[in-house]
Amino acid sequence: DAGVIQSPRHEVTEMGQEVTLRCKPISGHDYLFWYRQTMMRGLELLIYFNNNVPIDDSGMPEDRFSAKMPNASFSTLKIQPSEPRDSAVYFCASSLGSGGKYRGETQYFGPGTRLLVL
Amino acid sequence: AQSVAQPEDQVNVAEGNPLTVKCTYSVSGNPYLFWYVQYPNRGLQFLLKYITGDNLVKGSYGFEAEFNKSQTSFHLKKPSALVSDSALYFCAVTGFQKLVFGTGTRLLVSP
Numbered sequence: 001d002a003g004v005i006q007s008p009r010h011e012v013t014e015m016g017q018e019v020t021l022r023c024k025p026i027s028g029h030d031y032l033f034w035y036r037q038t039m040m041r042g043l044e045l046l047i048y049f050n051n052n053v054p055i056d057d058s059g060m061p062e063d064r065f066s067a068k069m070p071n072a073s074f075s076t077l078k079i080q081p082s083e084p085r086d087s088a089v090y091f092c093a094s095s096l097g098s099g100g101k102y103r104g105e106t107q108y109f110g111p112g113t114r115l116l117v118l
Numbered sequence: 119a120q121s122v123a124q125p126e127d128q129v130n131v132a133e134g135n136p137l138t139v140k141c142t143y144s145v146s147g148n149p150y151l152f153w154y155v156q157y158p159n160r161g162l163q164f165l166l167k168y169i170t171g172d173n174l175v176k177g178s179y180g181f182e183a184e185f186n187k188s189q190t191s192f193h194l195k196k197p198s199a200l201v202s203d204s205a206l207y208f209c210a211v212t213g214f215q216k217l218v219f220g221t222g223t224r225l226l227v228s229p
Binding site for chain 1: 150152154159160161162163164167169208212216217219221222
């Protein structure tokens with residue numbers, strides 16, 4: 001099992017550019033989560049999907065952020081236009097179930113994408 | 119709303135000594151509690167979880183955690199620390215559908 005796969009691992013871009021982060025969840029997992037980690041704010045949940053459908057995007061900071069999950073094995077997080085304050089590590093995680101009777105299910109995290117916006 | 123608190127930003131311990139990383143929680147209903155570890159430049163790795171049953175939960179790398187309902191705590195422990203245990207540790211509790219993380223505790227194990 002390859003675990004959760006994220007690409008790229010590192011991204012350096014200039015302010016105003018579009019950034020696309022990619023995630024492949026663990027096969028068979030029906031929940032996918034996007035998190036952002038910064039020193040100031042810690043670990044924040046941005047959005048999560050169930051069976052490819054966005055369930056809660058209340059953590060998405062602004063309209064500049066968007067996320068999609070076109071199929072069960074692929075998700076993207078896009079920032080357009082990017083700003084220096086978006087610099088952070090972005091994690092993708094997946095789980096087999098979440099909440100309700102699945103509250104005990106474990107989320108498995110990818111290695112993260114370290115984004116630097118100059 | 120569900121929440122967890124990790125009261126210590128950093129814990130220092132000498133190699134070979136026992137370690138404890140503290141976590142308290144607040145949740146409606148039965149708690150589902152997790153510990154994750156993050157090594158430098160890596161993602162979060164699952165260590166252990168409490169769902170129900172025995173209050174002492176054993177996990178990866180020799181770690182264990184003790185669930186205490188009366189004190190609403192879920193402290194992470196290890197009998198003998200290793201330098202390689204130095205990392206950032208996160209406690210988390212499952213809410214209605216989300217996993218709510220604490221702010222993290224940095225563990226430094228000195229040789």
